Amino acid sequence: MEEKSKYAKLFNDFDSQALISLGSVLLIAVVLIIFSQRGLNWIATRLHGQLRFRIFALVPLTRLLILITALAIIVPIVIEPSLQNMVTLLGALGLAIGFAMKDYVSSLIAGVVSAIELPYRPGDWVDIEGTYGEVKHVGLRTVDIQTPDDDLVAVPHLKIWEHAIYNANNGGTSLQCVTSFYLHPEHEAGWVRKALRDVALTSAYLKFDQPIIVIAEEKPWGTHYRIRAYPVDPRQQFLFITDLTVRGKRVLSEAGVQSAMLPPDAALDANNEAGSSYSRSSEY
Structure with missing residues (x-):
């Protein structure tokens, strides 16, 4: 019975004041997202050079910050802010994030393996699952390949687990x-x-x-x-x-x-x- 009462206190009691608060936060978040995206796009279209692309890059970052802020305000309204509830919430959130980011973690591990086995290095011409070009950068999660059509393709390292890596020159200057x-x-x-x-x-x-x-x-x-x-x-x-x-x-x-x-x-x-x-x- 005591356990049931603990779980029952995970969520706060909803009344008209709580519903109004939730609605207000969601409405303000939606309005801020709309205005920030339109405003930043309006500013970026009137600029030139690198500054224009930097303003465009702020659009998704601004949206993410607004959503995180809104979520931080909503959580205490919905859930009773006790230590046990926060531990439960963070545990469930960590499990969800871990499941969603399993490919990201796999790419990081594959990046470590690629640094040891060296299936590709900067300057190599490789073909990975139909993407052919010159390796420009080997990062922690991805390898950047510049194609003959001058496209820069970021290929995650996890491809080495299940796909063949064709290396045309293998770190040398001889390419047939x-x-x-x-x-x-x-x-x-x-x-x-x-x-x-x-x-x-x-x-x-x-x-x-x-x-x-x-x-x-x-x-x-x-x-x-x-x-x-x-x-x-x-x-x-x-x-x-x-x-x-x-x-x-x-x-x-x-x-x-x-x-x-x-x-x-x-x-x-x-x-x-x-x-x-x-x-x-x-x-x-």
Whole structure:
């Protein structure tokens, strides 16, 4: 019976005064949120440079502070402010926060593991669950990847638990690029292979201390050639692939070598193969 009375005193008795107080706090909080968001947005749209973005960043922070203040005022109205009640409330709140932030904690632990195992470092070109780019920063919770389209993507470290991490250069300066050519089957394969090797050998972006490999693979619709070579700097990979594609296409066209006519299913497979490479393969 005594236990029941303790639990019954967890909440205060509600009367008209308490309801009016709750309503007033909620109304004031809603009004403050609306005015702060509209006011800050109005100010930010009339500013320029970094100051504009800093004002925009204050919008969610201001809303959060208003909600926390409103909650701090509401809790004593609803719950009797005794030590036992506060311990019970904080325990339930801690459990809810812990459950909600389990992924955040997992990312922090994975960040410690990544600092030891080094699956990626700043300067590495990585592919994590379809996000390909250069690692710019390795934080406690996320790794920042700058994509070739100049987007900065924050990927949580917890991806290392269940996804493969593709590292193209692994802390070094050697990054293999793949350039693809799809040719009609009627051609002199030996000459084409040598010509494509010469195209790579004469590129201004070529790293000469790494091998140049030209691979030929026969397909039902033609022959698939791939030039595997390395640029001087990993950041030059797309310029390198473009250079090989443009000059290789010109050499083959001048020699009368025709490109293959890919059926729809073969074109889809070719795109999938190109997308699986670290450096997105160009095609001819």
